[in-house]
Amino acid sequence: MHRLLRLSRHTLLAVGLAACATLPRMTPPVAESTERWRVVVALADQHVAAGRYAEADRLLAEFGQSSMGTPEAPEATFYRALYRLDPANPAASPQESIGLLDAFLAMRIVSPHRTDAVVLRRIAVALGAKPEVVTVTVPRDATAVAPNPQPRADTAAKDEEIAKLKEELTKANAELERIRRRVATPKP
Numbered sequence: 415m416h417r418l419l420r421l422s423r424h425t426l427l428a429v430g431l432a433a434c435a436t437l438p439r440m441t442p443p444v445a446e447s448t449e450r451w452r453v454v455v456a457l458a459d460q461h462v463a464a465g466r467y468a469e470a471d472r473l474l475a476e477f478g479q480s481s482m483g484t485p486e487a488p489e490a491t492f493y494r495a496l497y498r499l500d501p502a503n504p505a506a507s508p509q510e511s512i513g514l515l516d517a518f519l520a521m522r523i524v525s526p527h528r529t530d531a532v533v534l535r536r537i538a539v540a541l542g543a544k545p546e547v548v549t550v551t552v553p554r555d556a557t558a559v560a561p562n563p564q565p566r567a568d569t570a571a572k573d574e575e576i577a578k579l580k581e582e583l584t585k586a587n588a589e590l591e592r593i594r595r596r597v598a599t600p601k602p
Contacts, residue, residue, distance in 0.1 A: 451477065451486035458493060467503040491518045492527045499538055508542035511535075529593060533586045540579065 454477045461470035471494055478490035495514035498507055515535040519528070 447481050447484040447486055450481070451484075451489070454490070455493070458497075462497060462500070465502065467497055467500070467505060470497055471505075485523070488518055488521045488523050488525060489527065491521075492525070492531055495531070495538075496534065499534060499541070508538040511538045512542065529590050532589075533583075536582055536586065537579075540582070 454473055458470040458473050461467070461473070474490040474494045474497075478487050478494075481487045481490075491514055495511045495518060497503055498505070498511035498514060500506055512535060515531050515538065518525075518531050519535070525531075
């Protein structure tokens with residue numbers, strides 16, 4: 415009887431192990447999403463480095479759609495906005511970047527890029543408000559070129575714009591420092 419009981423225990427153990435071995439391994443959705451995110455970001459970075467911004471945008475948009483509800487999905491929106499501000503991007507658009515950054519900020523998520531998104535949005539607004547206009551004047555007779563006072567005016571306007579951007583950057587850094595202190599202070 416004792417031997418029969420031991421044999422049945424061994425049989426149950428063998429059947430149990432066999433059942434476990436045939437079950438598919440369940441990867442937690444968060445870990446799977448995180449790994450997929452790493453791959454998508456690496457591919458998007460490669461596309462951007464090669465100047466293929468449209469492909470990077472497509473990858474990030476697809477990831478954001480297919481991974482809704484994961485912690486990484488909002489990050490895809492952030493990176494799409496970032497790449498929309500890159501002057502090397504032929505489809506660069508401060509307005510589209512602002513829309514994507516607004517969507518990212520509206521998600522009310524905890525993200526290491528939240529403050530970055532606020533600063534990038536300010537930059538996008540500044541870029542969108544003052545589109546750069548390049549004027550090239552070619553004289554008809556190259557020997558009769560009169561002095562052009564416009565470069566001084568352009569320099570003054572650029573200096574003024576640089577001063578404004580420095581001021582905005584100083585304010586943004588002060589805000590970031592204030593947030594860091596607030597986060598570092600333990601709650602009672």
